[in-house]
Amino acid sequence: MSFLPISKQDMEARGIEQLDFVYVIGDAYVDHPSFGHAIISRVLEAHGFHVGIISQPDWKDESSVTILGRPRLAFLVSGGNMDSMVNHYFVSGKHRPTDAYTPGGEPYKRPDHATVVYGNLIRRVYKDVPVIIGGIEASLRRMAHYDYWSNSFKRSILLDSQADLISYGMGEKSIVAIAEALESGIAVKDITFIPSTVYRTKDVGGIYESVELPSYEEMKAHPEKYAESFQIQYCNTDPFTGKTLVEPYPNGVYVVQNPPQPPLTTEEMDNVYDLPYMRTYHPSYEEAGGVPAIAEIRFSLVSNRGCFGGCNFCALTFHQGRTVQVRSHESILREAELMIQDPDFKGYIHDVGGPTANFRHPSCQKQMTQGVCKNRQCLFPKPCPNLEVDHSDYLALLRRLRALPGVKKVFIRSGIRFDYLAADPDDTFFRELVEHHVSGQLKVAPEHISDRVLQYLGKPRKEVYEKFVKKYNKLNEQLGKKQFLVPYLMSSHPGSTLKEAIELAEYLRDLGYMPEQVQDFYPTPSTMSTVMYYTGIDPRDGKKVYVCRNPHEKAMQRALIQYRNPNNYELVREALVKGGREDLIGFDKKCLIRPRKTGAGGEKTGGNKEAGRERGQAIRKRTEANGGRAEDNRENRPEIVRRKKKTIRNVHKKKK
Secondary structure (H helix, E strand, C coil): CCCCCCCHHHHHHHCCCCCCEEEEECCCCEECCCCHHHHHHHHHHHCCCCEEEEECCCCCCHHHHCCCCCCCCEEEEECCCCCHHHHHECCCCCECCCCCCCHHHCCCCCCCCHHHHHHHHHHHHCCCCCEEEEHHHHHHCCCCEEECCCCEEECCHHHHCCCCEEECCCCHHHHHHHHHHHHCCCCHHHCCCCCCEEEEECCCCCCCCEEECCCHHHHHHCHHHHHHHHHHHHCCCCCCCCCEEEEEEHHHEEEEECCCCCCCCHHHHHHHHCCCCCCEECHHHHHHCCCCCHHHHCCEEECEECCCCCCCCCCHHHHCCCCCEECCHHHHHHHHHHHHCCCCCCCEECEEECCCCCCCCCCCCCHHHHCCCCCCCCCCCCCCCCCCCCCHHHHHHHHHHHCCCCCCEECCCCCCCHHHHHCCCCCHHHHHHHHHCCCCEEEEEEECCCHHHHHHHCCCCHHHHHHHHHHHHHHHHHHCCCCEEEEEEEECCCCCCHHHHHHHHHHHHHHCCCCCCCEECCCCCCCHHHHHHHHCECCCCCCECCCCCCHHHHHHHHHHHCCCCHHHHHHHHHHHHHCCCHHHECCCCCCCECCCCECCCCCECCCCHHHHHHHHHHHHHHHHHCCCCCCCHHHHCCHHHHHHHHHHHHHHHHHC
């Protein structure tokens, strides 16, 4: 067992004269099943193909993609485990200082829009070698889409990258089918029949039962047409019911999306995860300090994929689909036993899960023969009558993992779907979750508490979260535990005005909790929420929705969630005044902030009225200079204030 070739010397050591596939990736080479490039390359290897890896090539140097020579069948290209733009930038547009998927965490080792840049780089050097793109970046940009970072409407990534095919979704089945078609001598331009692929053509006459989407030019000129197109795409993401989609472009070009590949069976999932991964990064990265991303997943276990939760801000429906697919207990236990043998294993399994940890079977039996419902969600706005709520299989798996020799604790960190858990009439799993699988804090994602905003988020009503919190606290009390909930909250999601942002701040006031981290809504490709952000239309019903795009208002909404932070005072005060809620400025316990203290002459301490106005203007300028993002509270304030805030948080936890 060894790493795949990354050099000519590695090829010679393996006796390989020419590789079948050269895989160009935007991440460091990590041979672990949590990395898409590892899975795809190992699956191809298991089917008899030779694959080599070029990791993070210098996109300014054409020779960087020639180090393994010309592949016999094709180049494969992936931007990495994350969309390269999300990897590079905060929602504010500010560049992230580190890259967890690069040796030593060094930034700037891949280009913006990496898949497009790598594809064009390869095409300049090898004009006649097929180029197949895949991974999250290609998958979510496979049709025309809104690009937040350039604030523009872009073509399918297939056209911009000059690739021949997209293998979208998880891709294990489609990549093998593509490889076998190329091996049999079929020209890449004739590979038009494989599920989970996208290709270009000028002849759509032979495509049957297809749905034609609005043209790229129509959507670019009329954003409401994009909302219409997206809804059609959303309703065709199921392998059982999905139709072939055709997107017209100028000059008679069509981009054609075939329906998704069928979900993997448990046996197929086991085969994928039982392949001989090295389970770590390539040793050539040791000198740089390794690859930071390995830290969290090194001692974690993937138990499922797919999600029927259907959150509107999440792209899982477009990438993994809504049908839950699972590994067997035996496969997961085998991987856990390998993990235990690692010299660095300290007895703690960090996670057992996937997109949603407590989904271990399809939402209903109908899904496996007829597919998911096109116009109905399983959990939203309330659980479907056909939903099967059952945690028994997941509970049995966790019990077996806890019983393994050498395992001290098994944690769940990938996220619990609290509304699904709250719908379970049997409290056995909930009790054992609290007793055995929480590391002091359980992370859940209510995202907001305004029912209006939750409707646009695709999340359950506030009362469902409150029911869950009540039961969680009750179980902790019964078990003698002092464990807390860490709710993920989102500001500025479409539908959220200052009114709803203030409502959330009041809820946090009553809870006695101030989040340390807040996620401002981040428009990423192929999500319902991003379409709302771009078009101002809810694709589900075609109705208009309020969208906060102004950087200063976004900063105010974000600051309201952290209203206790002194650095946010001016933003919070302005938001309350603009929102007509000056009643929340005062000394009453219901108030969010106090008015500025006044001196003997009636002036505000710290300066006169003019000085106060100047301070407010300075804050607004800093906010705008920072791309609309409120200043990072923890990084910018003095250490003494940090200690003071930590003390305040501890007091609130004790009160809670």
